[in-house]
Amino acid sequence: xxxxxxxxxxxxxxxxxxxxxxxxxxxxxxxxxxxxxxxxxxxxxxxxxxxxxxxxxxxxxxxxxxxxxxxxxxxxxxxxxxxxxxxxxxxxxxxxxxxxxxxxxxxxxxxxxxxxxxxxxxxxxxxxxxxxxxxxxxxxxxxxxxxxxxxxxxxxxxxxxxxxxxxxxxxxxxxxxxxxxxxxxxxxxxxxxxxxxxxxxxxxxxxxxxxxxxxxxxxxxxxxxxxxxxxxxxxxxxxxxxxxxxxxxxxxxxxxxxxxxxxxxxxxxxxxxxxxxxxxxxxxxxxxxxxxxxxxxxxxxx
Amino acid sequence: xxxxxxxxxxxxxxxxxxxxxxxxxxxxxxxxxxxxxxxxxxxxxxxxxxxxxxxxxxxxxxxxxxxxxxxxxxxxxxxxxxxxxxxxxxxxxxxxxxxxxxxxxxxxxxxxxxxxxxxxxxxxxxxxxxxxxxxxxxxxxxxxxxxxxxxxxxxxxxxxxxxxxxxxxxxxxxxxxxxxxxxxxxxxxxxxxxxxxxxxxxxxxxxxxxxxxxxxxxxxxxxxxx
Numbered sequence: 419x420x421x422x423x424x425x426x427x428x429x430x431x432x433x434x435x436x437x438x439x440x441x442x443x444x445x446x447x448x449x450x451x452x453x454x455x456x457x458x459x460x461x462x463x464x465x466x467x468x469x470x471x472x473x474x475x476x477x478x479x480x481x482x483x484x485x486x487x488x489x490x491x492x493x494x495x496x497x498x499x500x501x502x503x504x505x506x507x508x509x510x511x512x513x514x515x516x517x518x519x520x521x522x523x524x525x526x527x528x529x530x531x532x533x534x535x536x537x538x539x540x541x542x543x544x545x546x547x548x549x550x551x552x553x554x555x556x557x558x559x560x561x562x563x564x565x566x567x568x569x570x571x572x573x574x575x576x577x578x579x580x581x582x583x584x585x586x587x588x589x590x591x592x593x594x595x596x597x598x599x600x601x602x603x604x605x606x607x608x609x610x611x612x613x614x615x616x617x618x619x620x621x622x623x624x625x626x627x628x629x630x631x632x633x634x635x636x637x638x639x640x641x642x643x644x645x646x647x648x649x650x651x652x653x654x655x656x657x658x659x660x661x662x663x664x665x666x667x668x669x670x671x672x673x674x675x676x677x678x679x680x681x682x683x684x685x686x687x688x689x690x691x692x693x694x695x696x697x698x699x700x701x702x703x704x705x706x707x708x709x710x711x712x713x714x715x716x717x718x719x720x
Numbered sequence: 721x722x723x724x725x726x727x728x729x730x731x732x733x734x735x736x737x738x739x740x741x742x743x744x745x746x747x748x749x750x751x752x753x754x755x756x757x758x759x760x761x762x763x764x765x766x767x768x769x770x771x772x773x774x775x776x777x778x779x780x781x782x783x784x785x786x787x788x789x790x791x792x793x794x795x796x797x798x799x800x801x802x803x804x805x806x807x808x809x810x811x812x813x814x815x816x817x818x819x820x821x822x823x824x825x826x827x828x829x830x831x832x833x834x835x836x837x838x839x840x841x842x843x844x845x846x847x848x849x850x851x852x853x854x855x856x857x858x859x860x861x862x863x864x865x866x867x868x869x870x871x872x873x874x875x876x877x878x879x880x881x882x883x884x885x886x887x888x889x890x891x892x893x894x895x896x897x898x899x900x901x902x903x904x905x906x907x908x909x910x911x912x913x914x915x916x917x918x919x920x921x922x923x924x925x926x927x928x929x930x931x932x933x934x935x936x937x938x939x940x941x942x943x944x945x946x
Contacts, residue, residue: 421828428825439813621822624809627771628870629798630826 426637433641436614444649447610451650451697454603456657458596459693463658463685465588470683481559482572483543489567497565501543504561506554509546515539540569552579603700607646608708611639615712622716636709643705647698654697655690721747721909722768722878727777729763729932737763738774739932745911747877750904750922753913754936755929761913764929765880768911769801770794799827802871804881808863810855816842816866817851823874841869845899861892868899878909885914 437444485494501510519537547555559571615622625635662684669680722745729738737760745751753761766772767779770786779786784797802823810819820841824834842848845865847858855863864884871879881900885893897918904910904922917926928936 421830424830425825425828428830620809621811624811624822625826627798627803627809628823628826628874629795629801631792631795634826 425634429634429637430641432638433645436618436638436642437645443610444645447607447646448649448653450606451603451646451701452653452657454599454606455650455654455693455697458592458599459654459658459685459689460661461588461592461595462689463662463682465585465592466685466689467683468588469585480574481545481547481555482574483545483562483568484570484572485541485543485567486569487540493565493567497543497567500561500565501545504558506547506549506558507545508548511544511546513542513544515541518542600696600700603650603697604704607643607701608704610646611643611705611708612712614639614642615709615716619716622713626717632710632713635713636706639705639709640702643701643703644698645701646705647701648694650701651690651694651697654693658685658690721745721782723778723780724768725778725780727767727774727779729760729767729772730775735932736775737932738767738929741777741929741932741934743927743934743937745909745925747909748904748907749909750901750924751909751911751927752917752924753911753927753929754915754917755913756915758931759929760932761929762882763932764927765803765882765911765913769803769878769880770797771803799823799874800877802874802876802879804864804867804871804879804884806883806886808855808867810863810867810870812854812856815852815854816847816858816869819855819866820870820873823870827874829874837873837875838869841873842866844872844902845869859892861888861895864888864892864896865899868896872903876908878911879903881910881912883913883915 498510498512501507515537518539522539547558549555555573559573562568562571622635662682665682669682672680724741724743727738727741728736730736741760741764753764755761763772767774767786768781770781770789774787777787781797781800784793786794786797789797811822814822817838820838821834824830824837829837839848839851842851845868847862847865847869850858850862855866858866868881868884871881879900884900885896888896897912897920900910900912901920901922924940926936926938926940927934
């Protein structure tokens with residue numbers, strides 16, 4: 419076990435020495451990977467911010483419940499009791515048809531009596547919901563419809579649903595872009611490792627001659643791939659954080675002038691963690707396949 | 721210990737490098753493989769030290785059939801050989817100490833034990849005072865001695881040397897040969913390929929190849945210099 423760990427440590431030492439030996443190239447690789455990862459991460463940053471903004475809008479969404487013309491007081495009390503028991507209803511506001519009619523006339527600046535003989539508006543409830551989960555809303559509306567005093571229900575969340583659909587589509591595009599760029603990273607890292615195996619051809623050849631296994635020869639390259647992924651992820655994190663910082667620096671100035679908030683919220687630690695894990699995994703996998711292929715080629719050419 | 725039985729080795733597109741070669745080498749023997757260029761000496765050493773597999777025939781090392789052994793087994797067998805090449809095959813981006821350390825790393829030997837062995841090997845070939853120097857700064861003879869240090873550091877039971885003195889002048893060549901003889905004297909099997917048989921006061925086996933065929937396979941006794 420100790421020997422195994424010492425062997426790993428030796429491979430780690432060889433890998434770090436190779437990276438340090440080619441400082442310029444190593445730094446360049448970190449930057450390339452960092453910038454490549456920055457593209458989907460910036461898109462994710464924007465998406466997350468738009469999502470946060472839309473979630474604030476969601477809580478203001480309302481459901482309008484219109485009642486029939488004739489109902490008893492008991493029926494109304496029973497319905498009000500039901501509304502109070504619903505956890506997803508933040509606030510319910512009952513409006514008599516007379517009040518609504520007056521409001522409408524005031525708003526539209528006309529005298530209803532001269533145009534329309536009878537008040538066309540029904541008594542109504544305006545419900546503010548704490549969610550826009552479609553399933554929860556559907557369930558609530560079905561429950562409401564069971565009451566005999568209900569004439570109609572209007573959910574004014576359709577536009578938020580549309581926004582959510584667009585955000586989901588953008589999320590899909592970001593995921594796809596991320597996947598594509600991970601493939602690009604795999605190709606870049608794989609190619610670099612391939613070049614490294616060529617520049618370390620003598621070492622590989624000598625190691626093979628003295629009985630080294632493929633795993634032994636491959637191990638330093640795997641660590642190199644690991645470091646490429648880690649370095650790239652750190653560069654990407656630094657760029658995103660810098661981007662958020664610089665944006666917010668100017669956003670404060672804009673806020674002072676325009677009077678509204680345009681702060682960009684940073685990504686969560688989970689996002690950075692997942693990005694780092696993805697970069698390391700890609701570095702490792704690309705190095706594995708590239709070094710295995712190179713070893714096979716060197717074996718066949720020797 | 722090592723047995724070749726009707727061994728053939730063919731490379732695609734070339735004629736047979738070894739044809740029907742049979743011989744045996746006992747433990748602790750000193751063996752010279754001679755022959756002109758292209759006779760098959762290097763091929764024989766490669767097949768013998770399990771770097772390459774025979775095309776047909778049987779090559780036995782201890783109880784292993786090298787032609788049929790798995791790659792993993794061959795890696796293990798190869799660790800029992802210390803190999804020296806005419807072109808040294810040193811790593812020029814590593815110093816002498818690190819070059820000798822490579823086989824130990826392959827054999828999972830690290831730390832103080834590794835340092836002790838490396839210094840002992842370098843001392844044996846007279847390079848202890850140059851352990852931190854880069855190979856490129858050494859003379860041809862010193863580079864070959866460094867290659868020998870690397871070959872012996874894992875205490876192999878067999879040392880193979882493919883024309884180890886080919887690029888050296890006579891004084892360096894004698895120095896290198898004396899190092900090999902000292903290993904033979906402590907019981908290590910030493911197999912050296914060379915163009916011509918050296919004139920040495922020692923008992924050894926002579927294997928001569930010509931065009932891949934075995935021409936001489938005999939024990940030579942106490943050939944004293946004239």
